Amino acid sequence: MLMDLLLxxxxxxxLGGLIGLERQLRAKEAGxxxxxLVGLGSAMFMIVSKYGFxxxxxxxxxxxxxxxxxAQVVSGMGFLGAGTIxxxxxxxxxxxxxxxxxxxxxxxLVIGSGLYEIGIYGTLLALIVLETFRRISHxxxxxxxxxxxxxKPKSVPLVLIALEKEHVRTxxxxxxxxxxxxxxxxxxxxxxxxxxxxxxxxxxxLLEIKxxxxxxxx
Numbered sequence: 001m002l003m004d005l006l007l008x009x010x011x012x013x014x015l016g017g018l019i020g021l022e023r024q025l026r027a028k029e030a031g032x033x034x035x036x037l038v039g040l041g042s043a044m045f046m047i048v049s050k051y052g053f054x055x056x057x058x059x060x061x062x063x064x065x066x067x068x069x070x071a072q073v074v075s076g077m078g079f080l081g082a083g084t085i086x087x088x089x090x091x092x093x094x095x096x097x098x099x100x101x102x103x104x105x106x107x108x109l110v111i112g113s114g115l116y117e118i119g120i121y122g123t124l125l126a127l128i129v130l131e132t133f134r135r136i137s138h139x140x141x142x143x144x145x146x147x148x149x150x151x152k153p154k155s156v157p158l159v160l161i162a163l164e165k166e167h168v169r170t171x172x173x174x175x176x177x178x179x180x181x182x183x184x185x186x187x188x189x190x191x192x193x194x195x196x197x198x199x200x201x202x203x204x205x206l207l208e209i210k211x212x213x214x215x216x217x218x
Contacts, residue, residue: 004114005047005051008043008047008111008112008114008116009040009043009044009047009112011043011111011116011119012039012040012042012043012107012108012111012112012119013036013037013039013040013043014036014039015039015104015107015111015119015120015123016035016036016037016038016039016040016104016107016108017032017035017036017039018123018127019035019100019103019104019107019123019126019127019130020032020033020034020035020036020100020104021035022127022130022131023035023097023100023130028084028094028096028097029084029093029094029097030084030097030098030100030101034101035100035101035104038077038080038101038104038105038108039104039105039107039108039111040108041073041108042073042104042105042106042107042108042109042112043108043109043111043112044112045069045070045072045073045108045109045112046069046070046073046108046109046111046112046113047112048069049066049067049068049069049070050066050112050113053066070109070113073105073108073109074105074106074109077101077102077105080101081098081099081101081102082098084097084098084101085098096130100126100130103122103126104126106122107119107122107123107126110122138195139195141192141194142169142192142193142194142195142197143192143193144190144191144192145190145191145192145193145217145218146188146189146190146191146217146218147188147189147191147206147215147216147217147218148186148187148188148215148216148217148218149186149187149188149189149206149212149213149214149215149216150184150185150186150212150213150214151184151185151187151209151211151212151213152183152184152185152211152212153175153178153183153185154211155209155210155211155212156175156187158209158210158211159187159189159206159209159212160173160189162205162206162209163189163191163202163206166197166201166202166205167194167197168191168192168193168197168202169191169192169193170189170190170191171189171190171191171192172188172189172190173187173188173189173190174187174188175187175188176188184213199217203215203217
């Protein structure tokens with residue numbers, strides 16, 4: 001029994017590490033170590049919830065709900081996931097990583113309860129969604145970027161026209177941090193670029209616009 005429980009903890013950590021490795025390769029907020037720890041912790045919480053009170057349950061007039069600790073893990077993951085979501089310059093990032101941590105916790109709970117096949121299957125599906133579907137999305141829709149400009153306010157419409165001419169789909173546009181002395185402002189634009197769009201040509205075209213001081217692509 002002890003070896004089986006130790007195997008569950010190790011397997012939960014290993015499966016969580018696979019998801020964390022994918023996130024770290026993408027330079028995301030929560031990487032390999034974070035996902036391993038979430039998997040380990042979730043498995044141990046599940047083991048405690050399922051087997052940790054056998055000595056108390058053997059007493060008379062004692063009844064406990066074995067699912068209560070596991071339920072708290074699900075709630076607690078909301079706080080950890082929220083920590084990976086960043087609102088930077090009015091742009092929200094980290095939602096996929098937060099969802100990955102949530103799935104890793106679920107995998108740890110499943111493995112901790114002894115459902116090995118379900119945990120392994122869930123890990124494989126999570127990796128397929130994170131990697132394969134990412135490539136399909138980029139192929140069908142294009143890649144999403146954030147363009148950060150330092151420019152004169154009068155140049156804002158010229159930038160939008162230039163992006164439209166280059167067949168770049170634009171999303172949210174925000175202008176922040178206007179400098180009263182230099183007259184320059186910072187503009188953020190969410191864009192989607194297809195595979196056919198040459199990024200270096202767009203970059204050069206944007207820098208040629210009068211009033212554009214710099215362009216950064218994230």
